[in-house]
Amino acid sequence: MSDEESGWHLTESDPGVFTELLKSLGVPYIVDDLYSLDPDSLAALQPIRALVFLFKWLPQSDTEPDPSLSSGSGAQYDPDFPGFFAHQVVNNACATLAVMNALGNIPSLPSGPQLQELFSFTTGMDAQTRGLVITSSDWLREAHNALSPPSAISLDGLGLPKTSEDAYHFIVYMPAMGCVYEFDGLKSHPIRHGVYEEKGEGWIAKAREVVEARIATYPQGSLEFSLLALREDPLPIIQSRLKQLQDAGRGNDSEAAELFVRLSNENSKRERWAFENSVRRHNHLGFIHALLVAMAKAGKLQPAAEGARTKMQERIARRKEVGMDLDE
Structure with a gap:
C-alpha cells in the first residue's frame, strides 16, 4: 500500500519529530536519542517511561524463531493483557502507533482532550478495532504527517523499474503491571518479558537485558536499529529547582551552576529541534x-x-x- 493509499507517511526516527508529536497530543513528555544502555547514561534521563526501538523489519516464515521471544527472559505472548494494545492496520503508521501503545499504558497520563477522548472511546475494544479507530482518526493522522509531508513528485506511471527498499518498524518496551512488556502492532498480542525488581534501576534493568538480547540478533557493528527514550520533560524540574536555589540565596553555588548547564543544553536541543522541524515542514x-x-x-x-x-x-x-x- 502506498503513502497515498494509506494516508500515513513515513516517520523519521528523530527525537525532535517524536517530541513534536507528543506536544500535538498535549503530552508534556519528550523523546531523546539513546546511544548507550549503561546505567549512568540511562540514569541521567530518568524518569524514563518507555523505550522506542526502531529496527529493520524482515519477513519471517513459520519455522523461523521469533526474535522477540529469544531474549532468554521467558518471554511469551500475553493474550489476556488488560491494558491498551492496538494493531497496526495500515502502512507507515507504526511510529504513532508505538507512541499510542506506550501512552495508553502510562497511569494518570497528562494529555490533551482529543487524546483523552480517543483512549476513552477505545476502552474495551480488541486490538484490531483499536488499530482501525486510531488510523481512522483524521486529527491524529494530520499530527503524524505534520513533519513528514508527502513527496511533491511522483514517479508512478513512468514505467521505471521497481527497486526494493528496506522496511523499518517501531516497537515499544515499557513497564506494565510489574513486568516489562513489548508492544508491537504487527504481533497478535503484547509480549511479556517477565517481572522486574522495584529496587535499583527498576524496570530499566530488565528492559536492558531484553533490548541487548534483541540487538545481539544483528550482525556485530550493525546500524540497522536505533533506540529512543520516552521521558518526562526535565525543563520544569530544572527551572523549579533553580528558582528554589535562587530564592534561598544559593544561585551561585555548584548545584545551581550544574543546573544552569543542564538548562542551557536542554534549551539548545529544543532550538535545534525547532529549526530541523521547520525545515521538514517547508516545501522545497x-x-x-x-x-x-x-x-x-x-x-x-x-x-x-x-x-x-x-x-x-x-x-x-x-x-x-x-x-x-x-x-x-
Whole structure:
C-alpha cells in the first residue's frame, strides 16, 4: 500500500519529530536519542517511561524463531493483557502507533482532550478495532504527517523499474503491571518479558537485558536499529529547582551552576529541534525549480546533468566490480 493509499507517511526516527508529536497530543513528555544502555547514561534521563526501538523489519516464515521471544527472559505472548494494545492496520503508521501503545499504558497520563477522548472511546475494544479507530482518526493522522509531508513528485506511471527498499518498524518496551512488556502492532498480542525488581534501576534493568538480547540478533557493528527514550520533560524540574536555589540565596553555588548547564543544553536541543522541524515542514519544490531554471539560463544545467550521469555510471561500474547489484 502506498503513502497515498494509506494516508500515513513515513516517520523519521528523530527525537525532535517524536517530541513534536507528543506536544500535538498535549503530552508534556519528550523523546531523546539513546546511544548507550549503561546505567549512568540511562540514569541521567530518568524518569524514563518507555523505550522506542526502531529496527529493520524482515519477513519471517513459520519455522523461523521469533526474535522477540529469544531474549532468554521467558518471554511469551500475553493474550489476556488488560491494558491498551492496538494493531497496526495500515502502512507507515507504526511510529504513532508505538507512541499510542506506550501512552495508553502510562497511569494518570497528562494529555490533551482529543487524546483523552480517543483512549476513552477505545476502552474495551480488541486490538484490531483499536488499530482501525486510531488510523481512522483524521486529527491524529494530520499530527503524524505534520513533519513528514508527502513527496511533491511522483514517479508512478513512468514505467521505471521497481527497486526494493528496506522496511523499518517501531516497537515499544515499557513497564506494565510489574513486568516489562513489548508492544508491537504487527504481533497478535503484547509480549511479556517477565517481572522486574522495584529496587535499583527498576524496570530499566530488565528492559536492558531484553533490548541487548534483541540487538545481539544483528550482525556485530550493525546500524540497522536505533533506540529512543520516552521521558518526562526535565525543563520544569530544572527551572523549579533553580528558582528554589535562587530564592534561598544559593544561585551561585555548584548545584545551581550544574543546573544552569543542564538548562542551557536542554534549551539548545529544543532550538535545534525547532529549526530541523521547520525545515521538514517547508516545501522545497519551489526553490528546486527556481535553482534549475537559473542553472539552465546560465548554461550550467546540461553540464551538471552530464556530470551526474557520469558519476552514476562510475558508481554502477564500481558496484559491479565488487559483485553488488544496484538494487541491493
